[in-house]
Amino acid sequence: MKKAFKNILISMGLLAGVAACDVNRLPETNISDLSFWTSESDIKAANNYLYTFLPGFNNDDVWSDDAFGLASNTISDGSRLAPATAGNDYNAPYNLIRAANNILEKAPRATVSPAVLDRYLAEARFFRGWAYFSLVQKYGSVPLILKTLDENSPELTEAPASRETLLDQIYSDLDFAIVNLPTITALGNIDYGRISKTAAQAFKARVALFEGTFSKFHNQGNAAAHLTLARDAAKAVIDSKEHALFGSYFDLFQMAGEGRQNKENIIVKQYGVSSTERVLTHSYYRSSLETGNVNPTKSLADSYLMKDGLPITKSPLWMKPDSSQKVFKNRDARMSATFMKRGDPMMTTKPIFDIANLVFNKTGYMFRKFANIEDWNTQASVIDRPLLRYAEVLLIFAEATYELNNAITDAELDMSVNLLRDRGQVARLSNAFVKANALDMREEIRRERRVELAQEGFRYWDLIRWKIAETELVKPVLGNFYFKTEFAAATVNLTPDNIILVQDASFRKFNPAKDYLWPIPINEIALNPNLQQNTGW
Template sequence: MIPTNKTIVAVLFLIATLSSCDVDRVPETSLSDQSFWVSENDLKLAANYFYTRLPTLPITNDTWSDDAYGRTPNSISDGSRVPGSTDGSYNNNYTTIRAANNMIEKSAKALAAGVTAERVNWYVAEAKYFRAWAYYQLLQRFGGVPLILKTLDIDAPELQAAQATREEIVDAIYADLDDAVLKLRTATQLGSADYGRISKTAALTLKAQVALFEGTRSKFHGYGNPVKHLTIAKDASKLVMLSGQHSLFANYFQLFQYEGEGFANKENILVKQYGKNTTESTLSHATQRNLEGGAASPTKALADSYLMTDGLPTTQSPLYVTPTTTTEVFKNRDPRMGDRFFKRGDPYIATQLVFTVPPLSFAQTGFANRCYANIADWNVSRSYIDLPITRYAEVLLIHAEATYELNGSISDADLNLTINLLRKRATVNMPIVTNAFVATKGLNMRDELRRERRVELALEGFRYWDLIRWKTAETELPKEMLGNYFFAEFGTSVLPMLNPQKFIIAQRASTRKFDVSRDYLWPFPTNELALNPNLKQNPNW
């Protein structure tokens, strides 16, 4: 199910007259809108529009965190940003919400025209999923926001509404997703013909994601009802696990390659699809070239999180020997590190078929990002590899973390059902995690669960929001942004800043900060504050 430009043009026209800062006003005078919404195809066209709102490649959000560094300092990561007059995430998410509200209301026309309730419900459920998705993006960034669940006239009083509470936003998200789960098809029912459309398990997974975020955030920030949300996260993720719809793909590296695409990969729950090839082109990206150019180069902090093959961190493992070359950095390490970081000998680019060392003029941390690496795609500056937005691996991580945070413990049986499946997929050599192993090795179970999440989802855009919900951003983000050891093989054509231990400094700690009283929420854009005097700026912005 890949919407082409032709399939969405009618729906784009329906919203073209909507100003992005007008929150949820509907262009009721549009002539196209009068004759639309009367067939299943109309509903499908309208629903296809929502898929254009999904995140696109390259994913560089990890530069907001301590896991990646771009070509220049990131103002979110280093605490230097200031409120802007506009905010793309705020406006874009309300555009999605407005379109969802419009479709939910107008779907009654299709019912009246004879479209069956079952088929109308499929597409209404997709609209509710995307409305929930958009409110989740807003919740993460701004906390409470105006809650608008219907289309509005130009003079509607709701346009001047104050923020709803976090709890009201989350409950509205749960309500949309609960309804969507009842009406959506399973991944199996969608089949290869409708692969990529929202399934029941996609809606359950989003519910689990929201609940884990709000459950842990409320727990560590000291507000609300963590038990309520963590219980929802545990239960929703368990339903996905019991559904029989998903399983882990055999090859971790190939998740971001053509081999990992399509209905046959049961790990993918939601993907952004990028067409097929140059002759059947709908949407493409040049992610490898962006990443090769240093858009999101891994850091030492991320590299250090990868365990040795005995299951111990480098600071404890007898297997760890101080590397003398870039190749030795990967010796006896969790192989997922070599799947996400370029290492000597990997296939590279058309002008240099085999990777040697990271070019410091681009990869300023001395580590190079290997995601979406494909020589043929690099050569034509165009790739059709899909973006996995939600994977079954994340569901397993959610269930493990929610279980632990609810109980203060997790059984070996639950570990075997969750993160040990990820360990076994990564390598048969690494030991599984047990309570006995953690205790006897002087480890901490919470730290190990968080480490597993960090490593499994590395460079997929999760780390910043994890730091926010765990309330550890104030500890991790002000630290010096370090990269690889400056080995002799890097040469002297580019001489980076080095610390006394000769690790590359991407950004000094003196230029990094995190304001605890401010930075756990984002600032509302100033134009929205001007449009709505009842919208209050977040604290200390």
């Protein structure tokens, strides 16, 4: 399997370079155009380029209340300005859209069967939907471009499409992908990593949950319609029996969780199978986690339940810790898998972790997901980045069900969030448990999402769609308890409760009149007079 995976990774890397030239160059020569689009291998080579747009590791969690870096972040603290020029947030999705449109227009020239053609067109349409969702999340309304353009195309100055029109197109693209893509079982080991039928279904569920809850809590659009799509798409993935949770939560984010044998991963950004069998590498552990570019906050730490299923504010198991190790005592096992704690393997120059370095880890906490001593040493990790896991599908099903009905049955909890709680070694959630302990079911479902998907880039967008960013992002950024006998001497601000104060609330703001959408880059408005800046920017 490793040899086959190595071969496909190498071919994807080489063909992506060829496809990049053919897909992006304007104008294209007649020779390259006629000679390239002739066979299935040509279409597959062009499609391989689309996979290079899958996002790699990043520090997006610092936009939220889950993480803090070496310094304040202008998105989370509300101090950013409209950018003068477009960066990857705006340009990269449109580059992907153009590449997908190019394939959709030219792949039909190839001498292939209708089924083969539709399979690759389905991949292209999936990626077009992926790109447009990224734009809708950030900007709301943007121009809808469904064909390749040249410098004289009138569409270059087209007015933005409505949010509803964009969502309709995304759903249309994903529905085509669902019908025409192979199952992950049919893809097998050789084509592992390519987009499958359940990948399209799961991504549709993600899109629909975002839009359904955004509509519900921002009082716009047809929330029920989107939430129904989210629930049904998630249920289709569950019913497919193609996926299951991986046994070890920690190993999900290590080499042990790589490849087809891990049925939890639905979409991944692939790097390789070993230091000698790779195309891409990353240094996420050393460049981001160990050096403090992204550190967990007290807000995230406090969200992990005690083993009895109760939050720390209600559980008799909770005691104020007098040492760093006791922060993790009797907690959800996923906390120990996500946060570094005393005794964990760390790095070559410090093999065993004892306490976070406050010079780098400003919160006094350090993330553990993806931490690997060998990767720290080589700075060339090939651990894949999971982009969509079966766990997320279970969470989507639970949340969409609850938001549709303002209720969820115990049976529905057992087929979704309780499977995740079982893995986290936490007491199961039920309606009786919620009532007996004066809990809120919505908050418990949201809590489950937060801890299960921590450090995976979801929290900021959850705050946006739930319309609680205006409440959560204006709070002070707090860290760990300050254990004076453990932390090295450092200048640190503390609250009266002996908690590390990373950023005071006076330096944080969120304007609900404008900050729920991102600013359109100023140069894009200058290039297209029909573009209008989002309100307040």
